[in-house]
Amino acid sequence: MDDRISDARFGAGVDPAYLAPDYVGTRLRAPRAPLVIVPETLSERTGPVYGEAALAPTDADLTRQHAGEPLGERIVVSGRVLGADGRPLASQLVEIWQANAAGRYRHEVDRHDAPLDPNFSGAGRCLTDAEGRYRFVTVKPGAYPWRNHHNAWRPNHVHLSLFGSAFTERLVTQMYFPGDPLLQVDPIFQSIRDPAARERLVSAFALDLTEPEWALGYRFDIVVGGRAATPEDRDDD
Ligand SMILES: [Fe+2]
Secondary structure (H helix, E strand, O other), X not given: XXXXXXXHHHHOOOOOOOOOOOOOHHHHHOOOOOOOOOOOOHHHHHOOOOOOOOOOHHHHXXXXXXXXXXXXXXXXXXXXXXXXXXXXXXXXXEEEEOOOOOXXXXXXXXXXXXXXXXXXXXXXXXXXXXXXXXXXXXXXXXXXXXXXXOOOEEOOEEEEEEOOOOHHHOEEEEEEOOOOHHHHHOHHHHOOOOHHHHHOOEOEEOOOOOEOOOEEEEEOOEEEOOXXXXXXXXXXX
């Protein structure tokens, strides 16, 4: 996406404010001077992007990446990736990463006193099909504390990254779950000022994606660019 679009989205409250004082990390990292717009050149539009390597069959099923199954509530997360004009974007690399069911990341800086799961890495990827559809099988991530303020807990969420067809189309965001009481008190979610844009980060429970005797389904469509764009959620918490 180019910078003019990004600026318009920011002005409309779609993307989170760079400085959101309640989200303590932004106090240090928010830019203090106007951004310098770097002109887009052919190399940004045509440069290589990641994701050309072949995907393994288990990349999109986070419950089958180890010898045993991870603990937790098995879920299906699926949706479509759409362009600003509503057209499906085929062959898009969608990557996800998340905490395990206990709210712990398999990462050395995660010191939350919750167990790791030897059968869960928490990362997956897949390509969208001809209709822009993607589908992951995983377990519902747990909420976790993050020390932003006293008694701060992140809502259940799945991080997502889309590379698009060039570096300038990169989208990093988060998917939340419907009815989560922590959304109202989460400074990261609340740093997106437009309530309608915030709601676009909340998935919908979907009975048609739910598989009998097996897993609940959640639908999360992702719109890259335009007025109905899925907001960025740049944090790494
Ligand atoms: Fe997270």
